[in-house]
Amino acid sequence: MRLIWTPHRPQTDAERRGLAWWVAVLSCKPFLIVLRRPDWRGVSGIPRSGGAVLAANHVSHIDPLLVAELVLASGRVPRFLAKDSLFHGPIVGRWFRAAGHVKVDRAAGRAGYDDAVKAARCGQLLLVYPEGSISKREDGMPMTMKSGAVRIALEASVPLLPVAQWGAQEILPAYSGRLRWGWRRQVSVFVGAPVPLEDLLDLEPARAVEVGRQRLEDVLITMVCELRGATAPARPIRAQAPKAGSSGREDPEPRTIAGP
Secondary structure, three states: OOOOOOOOOOOOHHHOOHHHHHHHHHHHHHHHHHHEEEEEEOHHHOOOOOOEEEEEOOOOOOHHHHHHHHHHHOOOOEEEEEEHHHHOOOOHHHHHHHHOOEEEOHHHHHHHHHHHHHHHHOOOEEEEEOOOOOOOOOOOOOOOOOOHHHHHHHHHOOOEEEEEEEOHHHOOOOOOOOOOOOOOEEEEEEEOOOOOOHHHOOOOHHHHHHHHHHHHHHHHHHHHHHHHOOOOOOOOOOOOOOOOOOOOOOOOOOEOOOOO
């Protein structure tokens, strides 16, 4: 199902865009209208209220703008994870604070994401890039996911929604600073069903996070293949928790960005 527009949803005080977001929208929207033709799918799956984590694949420096555009159209306000140094500048820092983005202290390890967990518990909609960077694969497919998005969702007890997107790299190629000017290239953004995490709550935390990470990775790869019209890799969806004694890998740091 493809959704290009959804009815406006009333916003609570916590969800109002505020001046910083209106400035960003008014500055960027005219360029987006010219550069992209949106193909939005699953927009109605974004929760109307309450905390959630959106975990998106990353193909271009411009895709945060395009994903944020979809979230704003749904009636919610996205909050990006951003490194703490960006909050200290006189201009950029003021915008980050005013826009309500979430500070992350990478040097603090897991504790550096405490603010993200608190924000999710307080009803914020967080946008995370779990690959840790723009995809470095030649085909642009998702790389191995880090586990921060899963850990935040588990600790905050909020839904984890996969967001697959494709086409932004045709406007601004990965790791390039040069736009490909052209009339309205299609950009597809697909919001999937929540990744099941409830059955992991009784597991040892590291194992729970690793299984959730594997599920997120498999689902996002499958969704991106659907957008590309490609066949998903011949790999099983890891739907079962690991058996006792199996090892788990924990890498808590998701991608933090400068915001849309």
